[in-house]
Amino acid sequence: MPEADRGERVIRVADIxxxxxxxxxxxLFEHLGPDDALQIVxxxxxxxxxxxxxxxxGERCGWTYLEQGPDVWRVRLRLLGRGDAS
Numbered sequence: 246m247p248e249a250d251r252g253e254r255v256i257r258v259a260d261i262x263x264x265x266x267x268x269x270x271x272x273l274f275e276h277l278g279p280d281d282a283l284q285i286v287x288x289x290x291x292x293x294x295x296x297x298x299x300x301x302x303g304e305r306c307g308w309t310y311l312e313q314g315p316d317v318w319r320v321r322l323r324l325l326g327r328g329d330a331s
Contacts, residue, residue: 253282253283253321254282254283254284255286256273256284256286258285267294267297270294271298271301274306277322277323277324279326281323282307282321282322283322283323284311284319284320284321284322285319285320285322286317286319287317287318288318289314289318290313295308295320298322302324304325305324305325306322306324306325307322307323307324308320309321
């Protein structure tokens with residue numbers, strides 16, 4: 246199981262009421278600092294969330310799969326500034 250990086254908050258999506266999940270994740274993502282990351286842990290591939298974040302933030306959405314199923318997906322999210330590569 247990948248460890249969280251320094252400055253990284255780990256969110257177990259199943260712990261959030263389904264009605265509010267994406268709104269909460271969008272809010273957390275939009276308030277990430279330059280050295281911060283958000284790691285989400287889910288029981289499925291969060292492709293829809295990725296598409297929505299990329300639609301809103303374009304290339305500023307840093308998305309890295311840390312684990313890809315079959316039972317657990319872990320994704321590290323970063324809000325990239327101009328010139329950031331990861």
